[in-house]
Amino acid sequence: MMDTPDGESCTDVADPLQWPDKYGDALYAFAMARLGDRDLAEDLVQETFLAGLAAIDSFRRESSLLTWFMGILRRKIADEFRGRRRNPLQQAVAIKASAGYAFFDRRGKWQLRLRAWRVDPQDVVQSQEFWETLEACMDQLPPTLAAAFRLKQLEGLDAQNVCSALQISSDNLSVRMHRARLLLRTCLDRNWFA
Amino acid sequence: MILTLSCDRAARLLSDAEDRRLTFVERLALRGHLFVCVWCRRYRAQIRLIDDCVRHHSTSRTGVTAKILSDAARLRIRTKIADELGGPHG
Numbered sequence: 001m002m003d004t005p006d007g008e009s010c011t012d013v014a015d016p017l018q019w020p021d022k023y024g025d026a027l028y029a030f031a032m033a034r035l036g037d038r039d040l041a042e043d044l045v046q047e048t049f050l051a052g053l054a055a056i057d058s059f060r061r062e063s064s065l066l067t068w069f070m071g072i073l074r075r076k077i078a079d080e081f082r083g084r085r086r087n088p089l090q091q092a093v094a095i096k097a098s099a100g101y102a103f104f105d106r107r108g109k110w111q112l113r114l115r116a117w118r119v120d121p122q123d124v125v126q127s128q129e130f131w132e133t134l135e136a137c138m139d140q141l142p143p144t145l146a147a148a149f150r151l152k153q154l155e156g157l158d159a160q161n162v163c164s165a166l167q168i169s170s171d172n173l174s175v176r177m178h179r180a181r182l183l184l185r186t187c188l189d190r191n192w193f194a
Numbered sequence: 195m196i197l198t199l200s201c202d203r204a205a206r207l208l209s210d211a212e213d214r215r216l217t218f219v220e221r222l223a224l225r226g227h228l229f230v231c232v233w234c235r236r237y238r239a240q241i242r243l244i245d246d247c248v249r250h251h252s253t254s255r256t257g258v259t260a261k262i263l264s265d266a267a268r269l270r271i272r273t274k275i276a277d278e279l280g281g282p283h284g
Contacts, residue, residue: 016279020263020271028263042267046274053278108200114236117243125247134247152213153248159213178209181241188244 013056013065019049023066027073033155033165034077034147044080048073081143103182112186117193130192137187141180148173149180199227204234212245 027048031041051072052059059068105111124130138146144166151162152173163173199207204227207220216224228235263271 016275017272019275020268024263024268024271025261028267029261032261042263042271045263045267046271049271049275050278053275103205104200104202108202110201110233114233114240116236117240121239121243121246124243125250131247131251134244153245154252156249156252174206174210174213177213178206181209181212181244182205184244185237185240188240 013059016049016053016056019052019069020045023049023069026066027069030070030165031073031077033151033157035080036150036154040080044073044076047076051076078143081146103186115189115193117189119193133188133192134184137184137191140187141183145176145180145183148176149184152177199223201227201231201234204228204231205237208234208238208241212241 024045027045028041031044032038035041035044048069052069059065103111138149141149147166148162148168151157151165152159157165159170159173163170166173168176204224207216207224210216210220211224228238
């Protein structure tokens with residue numbers, strides 16, 4: 001419990017072999033929620049521990065070891081998003097609409113003419129091909145929007161948990177979800193319904 | 195507010211409606227706008243389709259493996275750390 005926090009972190013620092021058991025699940029869940037890719041999440045957890053090991057001398061006890069690892073992992077995830085160019089499908093459906101969010105004019109009217117999607121929603125929802133396009137579109141979202149949308153819709157976290165995971169206000173989350181949906185709609189319109 | 199709801203605010207409310215229950219006033223304003231705006235009606239149908247699709251795949255993929263580190267990964271990582279430490283197998 002809380003009796004000897006110092007002693008406890010001493011032990012942890014001294015025994016890195018215990019790290020995967022003690023912190024692995026928390027770090028993995030965090031990475032999964034953001035990346036949605038199991039192999040990649042596992043890799044980043046491993047890299048986090050190795051980076052922690054290399055830099056253990058710089059660990060200061062005012063934070064817990066888990067918090068410290070989380071900081072390392074966060075940076076690795078940010079790097080990952082920045083450098084994302086691996087999936088060929090992602091390039092195939094590159095979208096241009098993300099620049100500037102110019103969906104509405106100054107008076108708040110639609111800039112684009114939204115055409116109807118003439119499909120059976122039931123078919124589309126089940127379609128593997130549609131899902132792959134949607135996933136590629138999600139990968140195209142700016143990272144902050146992608147993280148919010150994935151956590152909320154794909155991982156099924158409630159709004160409160162998403163806000164605390166991303167350290168944002170509920171209003172901010174609402175804006176991000178709104179923008180994510182605008183971009184996803186446009187991406188699908190261009191790449192699936194075109 | 196009811197009479198002056200613009201498309202951008204309507205779209206924001208449509209998004210919010212996917213995530214929370216709108217207030218009475220918001221619902222009223224939105225209904226009035228949707229009645230006269232075909233673009234926003236289309237937008238609603240489209241983002242609902244997107245959300246339904248994501249939810250559909252979310253439930254089918256959040257199996258047992260999703261939330262915790264697999265034993266294989268755990269072992270692999272521990273081995274890596276041991277290697278890095280100079281290992282007991284030295």
